[in-house]
Amino acid sequence: MYRALTRDIEVVVEPFYLEEQSDPEDDRYVWGYRIVISNNSGVAVRLVNRYWNITDQNGVVDEVTGPGVVGEQPRLSPGDTYEYSSGCPLDTPSGLMFGHYQMETDEGELFDVDIPAFSLDSPGLLRVLN
Template sequence: MYRALTRNIEVVVEPFYLEEQSDPEDSRYVWGYRIAITNQSDLTVKLINRYWNITDQNGVVDEVSGPGVVGEQPVLSPGDTYEYSSGCPLDTPSGLMFGHYEMEADNGEVFEVKIPAFSLDSPGLLRTLN
């Protein structure tokens, strides 16, 4: 699991390989990921937008942004946790994702919450640390 804490908003990511949706012979590799966002602050916050940087093992970058997550713009009161699952296809057997959420506090302040970088590695793939 991967974790990041920004302004007492915790983001936890758990990626997993989706073998049944992947087809390595056709250069199609698919991962799912579960995300839990926990509001440990004293403010109520609303997730307005998301930004993702998805980089495959060849260094090809795909940037994705838009309103909310999985069609929702959740509101988290202090102590609330919001969880969702989504997925990501790549043309290579490994990659990396990171990003941020744009949040709006109930006092009108808008700020970014970091999504930790996490690796997407096919099972059995030999990892090389740089």
């Protein structure tokens, strides 16, 4: 698992290879990832936007931005946890993802919360952070 802590908001990522959706002979490699966001701060926050930097093993970068996650903009009160799963296809057998969530307090303050860099490695490859 990979962890990042920003302003007492913890983001934990657990990536996993989706063999049943992958087809290496067709250069299609698919990973899922589970993310748990824990608000350990003293203020409520809403996840309003996301930013992802996805880099394959050839250094090709895909940047993804948009509102919320998986169609939601969850509000986390102090002590709340939010969990979701999503996925990422690549044309190469390994890659790297990192990013941030833009959060907003009830008072309208916007700030970024880091998503830790995590490695996407096909089974059988040496597992390293690219």
